[in-house]
Amino acid sequence: MLTKTSTPLNVRLACREQQFNGTTSGLAAGFVQANLVILPKADAADFLLFCQRNPKPCPLLAISAQPGDTGIAAVATELDIRSDLPSYRLFRQGKLVAELPDIREFWRDDLVTFLLGCSFSFEEALLADGLEIRNISEGVNVPMYRTSIRCHSAGKFSGPMVVSMRPMTPADAIRAIQICSRFPQVHGAPVHFGDPAAIGIADLTQPDFGDAVSIKPGEVPVFWACGVTPQLAIAEAKPECCITHSPGCMLVTDIPNSKLALF
């Protein structure tokens, strides 16, 4: 039984032994969880450039040292990236073709692994400071929206920035900006607050991904760059092969969240 006090290694081994295939939210509290993108070497250089040019939606935590490597020692001991997440998605030409507990049979020597920061780390820092995270209070997925903000393109990768939204009072939003500024590798400070239309969002009650949350009187919507952004860019780029985590089923790393803090 995995809990918030499980070690990251125990979570990964439970995934490897197919004893766990759920979402990793709340497991191994205090450790960085990462978005996974695996691409063939032929597409990897462009995707790396896309991440470098769009660090807020695509904050790179780590890349495998060589194509075909299944471990990344700097982020997780004994890692086998082919089995150590609860669930994977396999895309062909940008289309989802399978949801899998293990990708060993699809592994190739030319695959490059990208790990990107996710919002769980900054949400933990905000909660620790006493701020309310509405999607957590309401027990739903964070609402996410396509915006009119275009990412900087790189080769075949381009697309809109996707943002997640958390409503806050202005005073809490100011504190959240301070806290998240310490964590650029997990999306960093918000990119916008207030008027949704200013970034091309027509209706906050109709998120493109996730679930709507309530906004109380005196609160403003606060928008963070979101890790769904690279997924849209990949869907548009239609690489011959791409493997990602299933939504919410992240890689639990051995890196303490506090290690990502700038200061």
Add this chain to the structure above:
Amino acid sequence: MLTKTSTPLNVRLACREQQFNGTTSGLAAGFVQANLVILPKADAADFLLFCQRNPKPCPLLAISAQPGDTGIAAVATELDIRSDLPSYRLFRQGKLVAELPDIREFWRDDLVTFLLGCSFSFEEALLADGLEIRNISEGVNVPMYRTSIRCHSAGKFSGPMVVSMRPMTPADAIRAIQICSRFPQVHGAPVHFGDPAAIGIADLTQPDFGDAVSIKPGEVPVFWACGVTPQLAIAEAKPECCITHSPGCMLVTDIPNSKLALF
């Protein structure tokens, strides 16, 4: 002729020799300018406590080591606090009774000098980052407003928080929050943005102090705690004697603005 390249000591000596009695905005660029409050020892402990309890509107830079001291070596070489500002205001029982180029004839052995941070330092940091400061662009004093936010009281000192307002786009406001968070000794991060009514401001076009500035489409008002706050608390407390700088006529210190940065 004093300019932005004058040294702080040259500004102070020009004041001492009564060759200059204007505002210090723009002089000796890059150096901290300070608000001045001088109170009798009988009121100093309460005022110190008031500053400690309200650090955003009353950020203490320095206090004289002993009552009667006219220098504070840590902030300014060869300082004579009785003459080294362009202009002073003398209050009796909270009432302005004189505007003076020099306070030597009113000096007493029981007077304690307080130096408080001012917004010039953070405005310089924002400008250096490429942000626009509307009151500077429009060549007016920053608009300031009484709010419904009560300061924490200390002895006879109490009153509302006064805020200054600078309009910005949300993206610029987020950047300004990051920059100002590095400078807690000059008011630090904003205390509010957006709806003025949420902090008791009825009409942005009618500031209580300073001048109104234009707010462009897509901008929100951003509010910082303001150094006029302690002046109102002093006016309410009605100390037997109080001496301050005249508006805009600050003490120019030898401290580089960058020395105030937390990181």
